[in-house]
Amino acid sequence: xxxxxxxxxxxxxxxxxxxxxxxxxxxxxxxxxxxxxxxxxxxxxxxxxxxxxxxxxxxxxxxxxxxxxxxxxxxxxxxxxxxxxxxxxxxxxxxxxxxxxxxxxxxxxxxxxxxxxxxxxxxxxxxxxxxxxxxxxxxxxxxxxxxxxxxxxxxxxxxxxxxxxxxxxxxxxxxxxxxxxxxxxxxxxxxxxxxxxxxxxxxxxxxxxxxxxxxxxxxxxxxxxxxxxxxxxxxxxxxxxxxxxxxxxxxxxxxxxxxxxxxxxxxxxxxxxxxxxxxxxxx
Numbered sequence: 001x002x003x004x005x006x007x008x009x010x011x012x013x014x015x016x017x018x019x020x021x022x023x024x025x026x027x028x029x030x031x032x033x034x035x036x037x038x039x040x041x042x043x044x045x046x047x048x049x050x051x052x053x054x055x056x057x058x059x060x061x062x063x064x065x066x067x068x069x070x071x072x073x074x075x076x077x078x079x080x081x082x083x084x085x086x087x088x089x090x091x092x093x094x095x096x097x098x099x100x101x102x103x104x105x106x107x108x109x110x111x112x113x114x115x116x117x118x119x120x121x122x123x124x125x126x127x128x129x130x131x132x133x134x135x136x137x138x139x140x141x142x143x144x145x146x147x148x149x150x151x152x153x154x155x156x157x158x159x160x161x162x163x164x165x166x167x168x169x170x171x172x173x174x175x176x177x178x179x180x181x182x183x184x185x186x187x188x189x190x191x192x193x194x195x196x197x198x199x200x201x202x203x204x205x206x207x208x209x210x211x212x213x214x215x216x217x218x219x220x221x222x223x224x225x226x227x228x229x230x231x232x233x234x235x236x237x238x239x240x241x242x243x244x245x246x247x248x249x250x251x252x253x254x255x256x257x258x259x260x261x262x263x264x265x266x267x268x269x270x271x272x273x274x275x276x277x278x279x280x281x282x283x
Contacts, residue, residue: 019135021062021073022049026130027105029123034185036156037112037123038097041132042105048073049106051099054139055168056161056232056256059106060091061119062133072133092119092267095260096137097160106134109188111156111206117266141230141256143168148225150175150196153213153241155206155233157260159188165230167191174223178216180233182206207234207263214240228254235259235270239281257281 024041032038051057064070064079065087080088098107110123126132143150143165150173152162162177169175174195181187183202192198201216203209214237227249231241238259249255259281262270273279 018075018077020048020050022046022134023072024049024106024132024134026126026128026132028128029126032109032188033181035112035182036159036186036188037110037120037126038107039110039123039126039132040105040107042103044104046101046104046106049099049134049137051101051137052139054137054142055164056095056141056230057099057137057139057164058093058095059108059134059136059138060093062135063090063092063118063122064133072131074133090118090268091135092117093260094119095157095160097164099137109160113206141165143173143230144228144254145170146226147228147254148174149223149227151227151229151231151245152177152179152196153217153229153231153233153245154178155180155213155237156182156186157206157234158232159190161232162230163188163190166193166196169193169196176221176223178213178220180213180237207237207261210234210236210263211240213237214244217241217244222248226252226254229256231255231257232260235262235279235281242281 023045025043026039026041028040030038062074064074068087074089076089094108096106097109110120112120112124115121152165154162171193172195173193176197176199177192178199178201180201182204187200190198201212203212229245231238231245238257242257
């Protein structure tokens, strides 16, 4: 078992503690739709998981090569310095669907398309008792009750955050949600108040029609009053959505928009490209 250590902070030179790791056991796995798998995990390690009140809260799932025979929590700094590239720890970012502190458990919905990726295939095969190691949670958004209406825009990757936001709305909330999935079989049960209009859009494969949501927005309704916009999903799609939404915003409106992933990119490449022109949405 490795022991987490500290590293100097780049700005101050003082020791910076390693981020706490919550080591949890899978409690259940459920297939919600053709390509969505829900995994509920919990246990005594839940105490190490930081939570918050944001509806878009997310965690980092830590994967270490099982051939190394290590027991979590891991000393990630040491492993990254000492292991060859192909065996170094890998993290994947996932939005949390629900955290239930009283039950010491966390629910994460995974989009699964065959054996592509790392976290999704793990989720598709997860069994009760399997361990999962998390750090977090981060987050930045919660619906503002002061706006007059809400606009939600996203693909499968954003559905957990959008559904969490919809659950947090008061029963008299008004708004529109543009939700993109592969087909009707991937539409999830959505807890929207009666005043929020759900508009489902479909395309064969995630990321292959980056203009689909933007075109629907351009042709769709725009309600009167202050709007709070939450738009997240595939990077090129979000660039198009921003171009469609930005001209319609007025002073006092709120915008939360970012790319959760990029078509044809693994997360490591996607994160690295955030510092390059191709990865910047606000241009």
